[in-house]
Amino acid sequence: MAPYASDDSTPAGEADDLRVGRRKAVRYIVPVTVIGVAAATIGLVPALADSGDPDLPKITAQQLIEKIAASDVQQLSGTVKITTDLGLPDLGGLESGLLSGATGAAGGGDGGSSADPSAKLTELASGTHTLRVAADGPDKQKLSLLENAAEYSLIHNGKDVWGYDSASNEVYHSTSPKGKEAAEPVPTTPKDLTDEALKAVDDTTSVTVDGTVQVAGRDAYKLLVNPKQSGSTVGAISVAVDAKTGLPLKFTLTPASGGAAVVDAGFTQVSFAKPGAATFDFTPPKGAKVTEEGSADAPTDVPAPSRDDLEGGFAKDLAGLDVLGEGWTTVATFDSGGEGVPSSGDLPDAGGLGGFLGSFGDKVDGKFGSGTVFSTRLVNALVTDDGKVYVGAVTKDALVKAANTGK
Template identity: 75%
Template sequence: MAPYASDDSTTAGDVDEQRSGRRKAARYVVPVTVIGVAAATIGLVPALADSGDPDLPKITAQQLIEKIAKSDVQQLSGTVKISTDLGLPNLGGLESGLLSGAAGQGGSSADPTAKLTELASGTHTLRVAADGPDRQKLSLLENAAEYSIIHNGKDVWGYDSKSNEVYHGTSSKSPEHGKDRQPPATPKDFAEEALKAVDDTTSVTVDGTAQVAGRDAYKLVVEPKQSGSTVGAISVAVDAKTGMPLKFTLTPASGGAAVIDVGFTKVDFAKPAASTFDFTPPKGAKVTEEKDVGQGSEKAPGKAPGTAFGKGGAREHAPKAGEDFGKGLDGMKTIGEGWNAIATFDTGGEGVPSGGAGGDLGGFMDSLGDKVHGKFGSGTVFSTRLVNALVTDDGKVYAGLVTKDALVKAADAGK
């Protein structure tokens, strides 16, 4: 659907090695905090769709998931609203600086790697268009400005109207290009992540029907069977005709507003005009070429994405849940399975500095987390509404879509 999903690029080189570490960390933070829940596994519980409005033929959860898997929408245009509320602490503008720093690493405010990270918080409106695997466009609408990514054949353009900067990259032709994607931006991107693997740790039911963007849809509901997860439920509105997900909502076990709510407000499955994907840098715009940044990288950040359409997308390259969802971090292991899986690794150094030992830095870190104690010793838990992470004082990290108590228990068991 949208051309971009989670970025998996890495960098190398003496100077770039530190950047690589930061990018590697960001690469795992974004998927874990935004779509990590979708890696949880799904056990099918057949259920018939309840009668509702609209009145659609009955369908089982198994049949509906198969319908999603077979969906092969190649052409569309529409508007998507995405809201993300992870409950991240207020960093007093630091988060904006981090995003700006990421953009600076890419050499341009138009670099897609940094720009689309903004989707990890707040509410945004996107315009999307696609015409097969070689032509896609995604525009992030901002106040009096617009940011667009255009993939047309071998060319990938990023344009930031606010700064009048352009980023130009090239499309990956590798069959593994599905791994080289930006954060998800449409309901199908999220739904594909959620349906990558199935087992008996989750119940999946069909819970009636709905209308989304003027389309008749079935409602697929995914819920953990296990206790101790921070995930309450995932709801996916599936287009009755095409099988394409039109809306994705993730609610936390703690209640309240959705953590992730992304859905079409308008959608049209007609072929977009060819001119939709044309792009010429505006007069006076600063143009940054991909080859001028990320020198020596295995995959530069501007490499084009795979697409949620057609073959070779994320679904075909997705790891099964229960594997290390931080795969690629040296020494990372997984404790448990399904929704209660906890990733753990040893940083090889000291943990979070305390207020007494670390001065101002320690006090700042203490303010962001909760101090905990157990058989493992002591540590600090950093929490969002979805992902919790325990960093022990001796440098071990435990993170997952689980409660603080589950992390402490896992750390105790690791002693």
């Protein structure tokens, strides 16, 4: 997401094209960035007990973190329920469509495949969803998103990675190096989400063991993570950790503003038996439209954030972005090269995102100049009138302070 650049040797016509490119960049990069950062941060909700508090041996927070790190579950299958409430405006059920539409616009627009996981899995950023997951070592994983009378599946088997959308009968195919897990566009399981959260654990964080719980019939410890810094929108993170395997079974994030969890992701059923080999078999159904990665139909412009892009959380460089501050109040920033926030009229091909963004933007002023803050219950983004973007899991005041400092 580096800013567009030009030099004095650029011909006038090319310079005009670059300016047009900058304007398009701010239209698409801003909403996609907010979605991507949200995806890297969400996934923690108070771990709710299924049936009482099991009597387990005492364990320290450090020992429990080490248990998570040492967990090496290679084989499992189960059902995960994930509920996400970022507090977006009520758009009559269009929230997930706009989120996936933003990614689609960034990735190539209408020419892309509905089975492309970089667009499909962004639907998890809103509402309640049920996932079926299975794994058998680093070469075989499967994730299925169950929908009304339809199903979306992402299958990794050896070098092949398949995405299949039964609703549209479309298939997306790519390859993955042997022995390497297929990268998912967003964290989707309690383990994925816990891995992201624990990257932020440092001296700005309080970590304690908060009793025990049962999740999906398994005895578990509860790990409680609380930011010490003011200005963070994260209230608390609770992770239910399987007492035997160390695998996170439930992941919960509650916002500093209170109320319902931002995201609640947890197993409702889990088994550590070896899944049947046929679980990971896939052949495109007859009549299905198959899009190959790198083909003319595949997205080529700005890919959706991958797990590698999001590596390191807010405490590290986010996908090459500059960062301000530290710990839980870290703010990522970049120059879009644009001209501030686009209006709804500037976004005819982005699913109405201009009006969507404008519906919850607040004008702010400071030493940096003026701009607009777009808010959710977790992630806030400030877009200045001269095209600079500041984004993080911090309050509006913290964003303005960061922009004033960064100026």
